[in-house]
Amino acid sequence: MELLRFATAGSVDDGKSTLIGRLLFDTKSILEDQLAAVERTSHARGDEYVNLALLLDGLKAEREQGITIDVAYRYFSTVKRKFIIADTPGHLQYTRNMVTGASTADLALILVDARKGVLEQTRRHAFIASLLRVPHLVLCVNKMDLVDYDAGVFERIREEFRQFSMKLDVSDLSFIPISALGGDNVVTRSEKMPWYQGPTLLHHLENVHIASDRDLIHLRFPVQGVIRPASAKKFHDYRAYSGQILGGVMRPGDEVMVMPSGFTTRIKSLELAGKPVAEAFPPMSVNVSLEEELDISRGDMLCRPGNPPTASQDIDAMVCWLSDQAVLNTGARLAIKHTTRMARAMVKQLHYRLDVNTLHRDDQTQGLKLNEVGRVTLRTTVPLFFDEYRRNRSTGSFILIDEGTNATVGAGMINGPAVER
Amino acid sequence: MFHGLLPHVASGVFQWERPCGKLAGARLGAGSVVLASAPVSYELSHLEALEAESIFIIREVAAELDRPVLLFSGGKDSAVMLHLAVKAFWPAPLPFPLMHVDTGHNFPEVLQYRDERVAELGARLIVASVQEAIDAGRVTEEKGPRASRNRLQTQPLLEAIEKNGFNAVFGGARRDEEKARAKERVYSFRDEFGQWDPKNQRPELWGLYNGRHRRGEHLRVFPLSNWTELDIWQYIGRENVALPSIYYTHRREVFRRDGMLMAWSPFLPTLPGEKVTTEVVRFRTVGDMTCTACVESTASTVEQVIAEVSASRVTERGASRADDKFSETAMEDRKREGYF
Numbered sequence: 001m002e003l004l005r006f007a008t009a010g011s012v013d014d015g016k017s018t019l020i021g022r023l024l025f026d027t028k029s030i031l032e033d034q035l036a037a038v039e040r041t042s043h044a045r046g047d048e049y050v051n052l053a054l055l056l057d058g059l060k061a062e063r064e065q066g067i068t069i070d071v072a073y074r075y076f077s078t079v080k081r082k083f084i085i086a087d088t089p090g091h092l093q094y095t096r097n098m099v100t101g102a103s104t105a106d107l108a109l110i111l112v113d114a115r116k117g118v119l120e121q122t123r124r125h126a127f128i129a130s131l132l133r134v135p136h137l138v139l140c141v142n143k144m145d146l147v148d149y150d151a152g153v154f155e156r157i158r159e160e161f162r163q164f165s166m167k168l169d170v171s172d173l174s175f176i177p178i179s180a181l182g183g184d185n186v187v188t189r190s191e192k193m194p195w196y197q198g199p200t201l202l203h204h205l206e207n208v209h210i211a212s213d214r215d216l217i218h219l220r221f222p223v224q225g226v227i228r229p230a231s232a233k234k235f236h237d238y239r240a241y242s243g244q245i246l247g248g249v250m251r252p253g254d255e256v257m258v259m260p261s262g263f264t265t266r267i268k269s270l271e272l273a274g275k276p277v278a279e280a281f282p283p284m285s286v287n288v289s290l291e292e293e294l295d296i297s298r299g300d301m302l303c304r305p306g307n308p309p310t311a312s313q314d315i316d317a318m319v320c321w322l323s324d325q326a327v328l329n330t331g332a333r334l335a336i337k338h339t340t341r342m343a344r345a346m347v348k349q350l351h352y353r354l355d356v357n358t359l360h361r362d363d364q365t366q367g368l369k370l371n372e373v374g375r376v377t378l379r380t381t382v383p384l385f386f387d388e389y390r391r392n393r394s395t396g397s398f399i400l401i402d403e404g405t406n407a408t409v410g411a412g413m414i415n416g417p418a419v420e421r
Numbered sequence: 422m423f424h425g426l427l428p429h430v431a432s433g434v435f436q437w438e439r440p441c442g443k444l445a446g447a448r449l450g451a452g453s454v455v456l457a458s459a460p461v462s463y464e465l466s467h468l469e470a471l472e473a474e475s476i477f478i479i480r481e482v483a484a485e486l487d488r489p490v491l492l493f494s495g496g497k498d499s500a501v502m503l504h505l506a507v508k509a510f511w512p513a514p515l516p517f518p519l520m521h522v523d524t525g526h527n528f529p530e531v532l533q534y535r536d537e538r539v540a541e542l543g544a545r546l547i548v549a550s551v552q553e554a555i556d557a558g559r560v561t562e563e564k565g566p567r568a569s570r571n572r573l574q575t576q577p578l579l580e581a582i583e584k585n586g587f588n589a590v591f592g593g594a595r596r597d598e599e600k601a602r603a604k605e606r607v608y609s610f611r612d613e614f615g616q617w618d619p620k621n622q623r624p625e626l627w628g629l630y631n632g633r634h635r636r637g638e639h640l641r642v643f644p645l646s647n648w649t650e651l652d653i654w655q656y657i658g659r660e661n662v663a664l665p666s667i668y669y670t671h672r673r674e675v676f677r678r679d680g681m682l683m684a685w686s687p688f689l690p691t692l693p694g695e696k697v698t699t700e701v702v703r704f705r706t707v708g709d710m711t712c713t714a715c716v717e718s719t720a721s722t723v724e725q726v727i728a729e730v731s732a733s734r735v736t737e738r739g740a741s742r743a744d745d746k747f748s749e750t751a752m753e754d755r756k757r758e759g760y761f
Contacts, residue, residue: 033739
């Protein structure tokens, strides 16, 4: 059984909570005591119907204010796949939350109200999904019951979104007409929309091909730690590097190069907890033993000779700013975490702010505020070993940390090494 | 490809060719690497993917934070977490101690299991005792037949964290357990009072965890965040993880309270009208004896438990936790104070 992570975007008005409630309910993932608790609360609040949104909004403040504050994670599974939903609120701190949810998602699900069509918010969500390079995008046209299941309405929305999405980098885009309230095309096929020949939403989630979304070509193994049980007699000579493989495939006998030293050697063995691993590929966590004893520590990276990541201290990146207190500006100094490397970074230049609604570039910006996206050049204290984010989401991403408050204040996606302009 | 949006950055480092579905020798320009077109799917099962993620998290904490501790109650989730921690560093010994917050109202089977496991691993166990805190007058015991020491665990836990200078505390909580926990981060920041502020959590992106903190603050780390009850059981089956015997069917003296089957013990006196009978039961969760209920069950193997859990129409906490039934936000309230 494979694991699929997806992020949902949209506001309560689009019927997002109803849709997630429907997916959980129809796959029998909501249990009786949870439903009973929701019924009690719905009744106490005077709701006319059982408000499935209450299943998702767990915090006291959310229930009091009827809003979703934070990303919530939900789980369900079918015989085919286990699903992790990152449910991101549509209105409050939308960008920060959606960026968080989308960063690990295989698929983004965007909801549109059939009566309202493509809105500014729809474009924003689609842009963020493409910025975070979520490999698969599904536009669910919801509330088809309120437009008499009209194929024309669906077609118009599809065409409008398709036009817009040509400006984005979306590699796989699907459209599904649904009614979350009635369950049409969510888990079971709708009899009311015979004109729609595509899969139901659940069928799509179960079958969308995600195995090739990973990079299985370019070996990237950032070293997390060194395992050396020097005290244990039996394993006196054991020495291995622990880590999670972020790209490529490793086998015993393969030649590898160590960054930053540039030394090459061969893989002696791959294993985890004493069990040999014949091949390691993303996202496995393994121990790697090498033929020769080299000076390797946390933050170094194993790759294949002739196929290294870029090593540079000058980085061109898109940054989404996540702080409601500080502002990102030219000259800012921050801590940066990239793979297993921690360093310091200085913002050499903030080139422009990108309007997430219009995609307009504002090069007169006075600094990035909360939820804003911009393009920067960074200079780091040590070289980072990276790929372009569009080639590898793991080796192409970083976070920025405020050294005063220790808060995570920025999410970065690397365009490449910075070149003199 | 971001046409018109981002300028193309010519890195000139390598030429990219996207693998189209399956691997067939890819050319990489200089130093080309040809991969065998073996019919390997390179897919991980959900358990393998969850295991890889959890091990990554545990290793990340050990690398970045100098004083971690792993909460080990002897329950199934902490048993799986400990199993993963051992795997993460094998053959090196566990690089951090274990801690048990002991309410004094333990199932003897669970204490025995705890001690056996600790001895087997040669690990160091720290016991934070609720009884000692009561005796010293640092916490006040609840009164009445429904008194529970569940909530009293927070104080000794925070004291032990402070006294030992721990800055990372591994907990076995899962997001699927409870709605407040569904909003929890993997690295959950706690201030110098041990408090959780759910409205002001650090965003958590990709696999890039931020463990920075000031002296006196700490992080709770939840490596099992993305696991469900069923995943835990499937993994216990796959890895042969030993558990306390009470997770499997046994005969026990029980009585009914608030629709739940409570284990009779000197710590939990019955109320008028509550009748003690002997039933065939097992525990779905294991905590303090005064707030953990059992379910009727004849499941004696992992496979039978999995079948039972798959068919159950009630969540594990709904079936067995009296402590969550005080109010809609009982868990959130406790967590804000510094509970697990």
